[in-house]
Amino acid sequence: MDRRHHLATRPSTAALALAAVAALALGTANAQDKPVALKLSSWVPAQHALNPALQAWADDIKKQSNGTITSTLFPSEQLGKAFDHYDMARDGIADFSYVNPGYQPGRFPIFAATSLPFMISNAKAGSAAVDAWYRQYAPKEMKDVHFCFAFVHDPGALHSTKKVVMPADLKGMKVRPATSTIGQMVTTLGGTNVQSSAPEARDMLERGVAQAITFPWGSLNLFGIDKVVKYHMDEPLYVTPFVWVMNKDKYESMSAAQKKVIDSHCTSEWAEKVGSAWADFEIAGRAKIAAEPGHDVYKLTPAQLQAWRAAVEPVEVQWADGVKKAGGDPKQALDSLKATLAKYKSAL
Template sequence: MRTAFTLTAFAAALLLSAGAAQAEDKLVTLKLSSWVPAQHPLNPSLLAWAESLKKASNNTITATLFPSEQLGKAFDHYDMARDGISDFSYVNPGYQPGRFPIMAGASLPFLFANAKGGTAAIDAWYREYAAQEMKDVKFCFAFVHDPGTFHARKKILLPTDIRGMKIRPATSTIGQMVTALGGTNVQASAPESRDMLERGVADAITFPWGSIPLFGIDKVVRFHMDVPLYVTPFVWVMNKAKYDSLAPGQKRAVDDHCTTEWAERVASPWADFESGGHTKLAQPGHEIYKLTPEQLKAWRDATAGGEAQWAEAVKKTGQDPKKVMETLRSNLVKYKAAL
């Protein structure tokens, strides 16, 4: 009887101790930075993620989302998380050429067939490399948008049509492709792109479908190549000092929200939005056109050299590019997102 009572009392004491520790967790407010406009479908997903994190932390972690580059320019979002300007940042690694060579492989042409399986694939793949390549921040998860393509003032059918054109590429990897095909890159973040096209600084853009009307780009381009040319990889990253300052239970809550499952949950509504862009652009004044098998083969052949260029950059990181790419491709097959 005494032993049973002692064990019961000990267990109760542990529960009380745990409850007290949780009750003592300080209140934390996180600054979440998103550079896309407030009406973009990614933002509600990030708010849902933050609300779930709040509940998981026993209401001790709350968050405020700052969209539309309120805290800083799109190009700066990785450094903003590193420096504590934001606590979490939505980052396009491809905005900074050469800085994230491993991740750049995910934006090589003709890899991804869709965003939902593609998000699971890229997140599962990149977790092995994030600590090395993004060591300045705490990596939370990676995701992609639905495959994008060329949207232009004129019809682009063959790789040779790129010669002499000025193109705003989605990532540095796509920029290398444009250069290799004889085009000129015009650097601009997504929010700046319409202005570049409107002023004639650029002739075409690589962009996902639904975001063309969202950013008003449908007002300045009318030809849309119907092919899954590329995806843009993104990451959701956290300031390390902020994470380190959290109580153990709060850290567990954050860790539980930095998973492949959460990457899929955050990216899926955006994936549906971009896919629906095909219908939105099927209107008078716009032409959506498919490539013939011969034209598609010409594109695949003309862009194949990009992987060798990427591999040279990866070798400098100490990684084996063949293994890195094989792992990505196997994950794409596993999650039914391979072309």
């Protein structure tokens, strides 16, 4: 090879430098960003199926941010009580919080539509649907925090110390409801609500303070509630909707590239991933309960189920009144929710 050919084929110094800069920009886009350490708060026990899903979410953020965003997950109410998790995210006690908005009746009236009885059939597509629907309302209704995503657990049922078949059977019973909306159902049917967070529920039932509880199936075992209730109405009565929210100041303190990573993990797709991991656990729990000696897992007849649907209709009216008082449009919100659930094939 002559010298002229060698010079013609050899890359110039400028070209090599440009390529190096391009490689650096593509490969380590966030290398110059300040490290961010996030505190993630989950009030369910460490062994709960939700926690590995949240950890997988955090691990993917670490990977996509080239290690500049790291997270520590604190389960089991380590950073604060379950009831306080929204305010913990607002106040920066946690950077991300797992919140059950139903623990604070009346505070998030539009979101409560998702816990109306006999509304959602499954937690997988249902989580994506609830998230996609609520994004139009979250900036106003949850303006104190940076909304990440919403999701639901697999449909829960009524579990009790005495058999409940017809709506009238709830009259006079003390019930621990999953959400304020289910609490409205209980009072509409003549029962009395007994408030407690999920970690406190077994004790309430064991002491006779409550005689029934609405709860998803797998979590009955996890919280030890299967030891204190015997009867299980095998119908998809409700789901509990949750949100995963972030402290606003923490989000604003991040670089543009880091915010982009967070945004890409605050989507309906991630809502479905997190909801699906938990759903599989709850679905397996039903079979486990049915196989345990001393438990009565029973279906309702079509006529009995229709009686329940008719009996809970006033709950929707109460929900609508709450939305109106807050200045919202309940018809628009509910029509939008039902259309989104139908689109995602997750309506009952």
